[in-house]
Ligand code: FES
């Protein structure tokens with residue numbers, strides 16, 4: 081989700097205006113029925129915190145945990161105000177319930193836009209503070225002392241004068257019967273004992289994940305469960321013309337073959353017979369509405385189209401006139417491929433449909449929409465659909481789709497069988513890589529001029545598909561056909577350039593596209609930070625000092641740039657000894673990240689990234705070690721794709737299918753990483769995505785310092 | 800076809816086609832779901848188990864080819880396993896966690912062979928295990944920590 085729309089929707093949601101909330105939910109059957117809340121709902125601590133008689137504190141987490149740490153993060157927020165003993169704290173996923181568990185930035189139960197901590201910061205602290213107040217009151221009543229005299233530390237309530245003390249457990253039942261406190265006072269940040277503590281080993285999910293105990297969707301089982309694979313059109317936009325299931329049904333373990341809207345579903349007792357059964361299917365596809373072009377055709381067409389300006393996303397002064405006014409004119413094209421998210425656990429879902437109600441268990445990233453989608457397919461009310469959100473093996477954006485296509489497919493494969501049949505729908509890796517919902521193929525054309533040692537004009541034309549236009553999010557995210565997520569990071573620079581234009585053309589294709597970790601910044605970060613570097617070098621400036629000189633209106637971005645330069649002891653790009661450094665800085669999801677990459681070129685001519693320094697300002701650092709982990713992971717994810725990843729299409733068909741040819745970063749390719757977290761008292765902002773955008777341009781800028789060109793086409797290493 | 804496998808110290812009978820990969824026998828027939836599916840073509844390491852102590856990609860081994868005793872993440876044990884799992888927790892290695900059963904199995908096998916691996920040894924032993932969350936910095940640090948703990 082783009083940071084632009086988030087900023088808007090958050091402001092409105094906090095005001096309680098609710099306009100965007102409605103805009104977001106209207107097209108979705110489920111959300112309509114549930115009425116997403118207008119503004120922050122009243123907090124009921126029972127919805128977020130459960131105290132056990134054994135002193136355990138269970139924090140109910142409304143965001144899916146697929147690696148970015150919301151279980152630990154949201155639990156930290158509640159535990160801080162509760163003054164809980166961290167060793168007694170657990171986390172569990174909230175059920176699908178938009179009234180209680182909406183994302184306060186997005187107006188629906190949905191994880192995205194790096195917003196989990198940001199939208200929960202007040203809510204979870206309030207929930208913890210309320211639970212604390214109720215427990216204290218219950219203890220005060222029983223001990224017959226004033227509540228104000230009770231102290232709480234590490235899960236122990238004590239009354240000094242009478243010498244009484246107790247854990248939370250014995251008072252949990254009494255506290256639950258008390259009326260909600262009207263107001264609670266939140267701690268002054270100087271009193272925090274959990275928030276801001278830099279400590280690895282804090283995460284609540286680590287132990288289960290190193291012993292194989294953590295249960296993912298693919299691990300679900302039930303008596304008589306069938307495993308389902310679906311044969312889908314090899315081309316995007318294709319459909320089933322005819323099929324013959326005879327051979328498939330002969331495979332031992334294959335139970336049924338049914339047509340659903342996405343293709344032909346094979347039901348089997350276990351994964352292997354399902355794989356064999358699907359292979360034995362004979363399907364004829366109708367390609368009359370399918371995408372038949374290849375990536376090269378699209379790239380050529382987009383490059384040509386970007387010679388002409390598109391719809392203006394932002395304009396200041398007159399870029400064309402400034403560029404025409406002389407000086408050194410520099411032009412660059414950047415081409416970005418379709419990218420699959422390829423989360424380690426391919427898409428999957430488990431459901432039992434009994435004819436009246438549905439119980440689904442899966443890694444639902446947008447519970448409100450998935451619940452609505454399942455209800456619609458099955459023709460039942462939303463509240464008859466129960467979703468248990470499970471751990472998911474990564475997402476990077478893939479598990480939230482405006483169409484809820486996985487939830488629809490899951491409900492359809494259940495509906496096609498007699499009620500009461502538990503089904504587990506599984507996508508293979510090939511299904512995942514061929515499955516679309518890619519980061520769009522994008523072209524940037526840039527023109528700029530340097531005059532008197534300064535950047536005197538900047539013009540940027542973008543072309544690619546919009547995943548907002550034509551989706552249920554269009555009204556909110558792309559009013560008037562301007563999809564801000566295509567140009568976020570490019571339409572508003574961190575640099576002051578008086579004569580500026582950013583415009584975009586929207587391409588059409590049946591290939592479904594989607595937000596991918598850091599959304600528009602996946603390409604704008606590269607285009608902008610490569611181009612500004614190129615212009616600064618042409619102007620004879622140092623890449624760090626040159627940027628800083630233009631960042632008067634971006635103090636937080638300037639601060640992380642200074643911090644990373646200090647951390648890396650920046651003395652310019654270097655390059656003499658075969659190693660050079662490149663720098664980049666990007667604001668995304670209201671957080672600021674600057675990176676410096678040290679790079680050499682190996683014997684095969686491929687870039688080798690030795691070390692990356694990163695500085696981040698994401699407001700109050702709730703769990704510094706999780707922030708560091710997200711930067712490490714974001715850098716690795718960004719690097720793997722920048723170096724190696726592409727889903728090329730040839731005559732409409734993806735030409736890669738698994739990790740043998742959709743190459744992923746491996747441990748020997750991972751750079752050393754050093755992170756500085758800039759101290760901040762601002763409210764916390766995103767961290768799951770902001771580590772991604774600066775990496776690739778930092779690498780490209782180092783390559784330029786080594787005498788290689790900044791790669792104009794990604795991935796950098798192409799077969 | 801009927802096969803007898805020794806898995807986690809117990810003999811198990813399964814009746815499956817002979818080309819069924821060990822991965823699906825473990826997961827679907829024996830209910831051992833700690834071993835994960837990530838690619839099915841021996842490219843990601845999510846399905847790593849031990850056969851007679853050696854790391855093996857269970858997705859690429861047909862059940863008919865299994866000649867030794869299989870150990871999965873559910874039962875891996877001993878000094879090295881404990882050192883690895885403790886170090887993984889101390890470093891908070893996992894993000895999504897989905898690859899980590901395989902990472903742990905590969906790391907345990909490495910430390911049993913080579914109690915004091917250097918970075919190159921780690922690269923060689925671990926580069927068949929993808930982590931899409933890119934937790935590699937911590938995997939490396941945790942292996943070094945586990946090695947130190949074993950030495951102590
Ligand atoms: S699932 Fe076996 S290596 Fe990927």
Ligand code: FES
Pocket residue numbers: 147424473474893894895896897898899929930931932933934
């Ligand atoms: S922790 Fe997510 S793939 Fe490794």
